[in-house]
Amino acid sequence: MQLEYFQLIDRIVDLNIGNKTIVVEADVPQTNTIFEGHFPGYPIMPGVLLTEAMAQSSGWLLLGLMKFERMPFLAMIKEAKMRGFVNPGEVLTIDAKVEHEGSGFAVTSAKVRVGKELKCNAALTFRHIPFPHPDLRVHMDAMAKRIGFPQQAMTHD
Amino acid sequence: MSSTFEQIANIIAETCDIPRDTIKPESHAIDDLGIDSLDFLDIAFAIDKAFGIKMPLEKWTQEVNDGKATTEQYFVLKNLADRIDELVAAKNAGTGTASGS
Numbered sequence: 001m002q003l004e005y006f007q008l009i010d011r012i013v014d015l016n017i018g019n020k021t022i023v024v025e026a027d028v029p030q031t032n033t034i035f036e037g038h039f040p041g042y043p044i045m046p047g048v049l050l051t052e053a054m055a056q057s058s059g060w061l062l063l064g065l066m067k068f069e070r071m072p073f074l075a076m077i078k079e080a081k082m083r084g085f086v087n088p089g090e091v092l093t094i095d096a097k098v099e100h101e102g103s104g105f106a107v108t109s110a111k112v113r114v115g116k117e118l119k120c121n122a123a124l125t126f127r128h129i130p131f132p133h134p135d136l137r138v139h140m141d142a143m144a145k146r147i148g149f150p151q152q153a154m155t156h157d
Numbered sequence: 158m159s160s161t162f163e164q165i166a167n168i169i170a171e172t173c174d175i176p177r178d179t180i181k182p183e184s185h186a187i188d189d190l191g192i193d194s195l196d197f198l199d200i201a202f203a204i205d206k207a208f209g210i211k212m213p214l215e216k217w218t219q220e221v222n223d224g225k226a227t228t229e230q231y232f233v234l235k236n237l238a239d240r241i242d243e244l245v246a247a248k249n250a251g252t253g254t255a256s257g258s
Contacts, residue, residue: 075195102205104215105198125198 001026003034008053012148013093015064020098022061024147026053030089045086050120051077054110057094058124062106063140064153065098066128071136072106076125084119086112092119104128161208161238168203169234172196182235187228210244 001008014023028045035043055074062072086092096110104127111121131137144154162182169186170177173196186192192200201212220226230236 075198100202100205101211102198102201103211103213104218105201107202125202127198 001029003029003032003049006052007143008049009056009060009094009147012060012150015061015150015153017064017153020061020065021095022057022064022097023093023095024057024060026092026094028086028088028090028092032088035088043088045088045090047080047082047120050082050086050092050112051080051122053092053094054096054112054120054122055124055126058096058098058108058110058126060144060147060149061096061098061108062126062128063144064149065101065106068137068140068144068154069130070128071131071140072126072128074124075105075127078123078125080120080122082120084114084117086114086119090114099123161241162234164207165204165234165238165241168207169200172199172203180234182233182238184234185229186232186234186237188232204241208241208245210241210248212241212244 001010008026009024010027011025012022013025014021016022034046034049038044038046055077059072059074066072091114093113094110095113096108098106098108100107106126106128108124108126109121110124112119131140141154143149166177166180169175169180169190169192173190173192175190180190184190186197186200197214201214205211217226217231221228221231231240
């Protein structure tokens, strides 16, 4: 995770375009200024960042489904449940699946686990639009390469 | 089996917490009921699932923006019900036009 840049996903573990599912991993840093305030003496990962990690996981899945032709933006969070604390240094396994593909929007569900323990889950709605700026597309391509996004999934039929 | 309008009205009432008896066939979803674009995403999700279709919201929006259609054609509920019936009929006929963009 590069929390300062809001880049929360480190690796694509599995992307299944046919099943519309993705599994990713994210390494929670051992130290970060966020943990100095959240909370002194008891550092835990903020729920909003766990929610963002679920959104980014879903976002990579949607980017794959849309062949990187459109960019998803988080629009709605429902039923977000923080079920357990996430500590510095832990590895998150996040899986997401598409529940519905609408016209200009999509709904996903996502779960965060540490080991086998479910830490949080949510239902997320995204609007998606053509990339609003070429720099963003270039950035997402570079990010995709960094986290091991399957190249064939960027141009699948 | 309830009519398409009844189903839409129930979805809107439940999704947007609008009293069901204020939702009429002549109601304009935006102008009369005050539904914003984000709430309409929720409604579209529920309608898509309830009817097994994909409402072509992007196409409709583009037509309105291009002046080729009015918002009344799509967002007055009795008209929306007609559009949904058309989409369901197209799906059942296997024409593949039930989905939009």
